[in-house]
Amino acid sequence: MTATLTTVLQAIALTLVGVLAVGTVLVRDPLRQVVVYSLFGLALVIAFATLMAPDVAIAEVAVSSIAVPMVLLPVIYVTRGGGRG
Incomplete structure (x- = not known):
């Protein structure tokens, strides 16, 4: 039963x-x-966690959910004219 649930997840x-x-x-x-x-x-974090790869999931949280948006959001703000200083 547990293997079936894991496969479904x-x-x-x-x-x-x-x-x-x-x-x-x-x-x-x-x-x-x-x-x-x-x-x-x-979603990748969830997938890696269900595939029993917690170290990859932690790295994915740091990169795709925190680091990349923190770099891209200010760039989008400045290029759209919000950062006229």
Whole structure:
């Protein structure tokens, strides 16, 4: 029973990763794309956790959910004219 539940959770997590990957590519607005990319990163964290790779999941949290948006959001702000100083 536990193996079946794990397999189902893995299938759901990988399906979510696939859907959000396509969504990240299809979103045209850079600000929204950063948000969808962050959700994609969180889906990868869930997938890695269900695949028993906690070290990779922790690294993925740091990179895709924290570091990349912290770099991209100020760049989007400045390039859209918000940082006229």
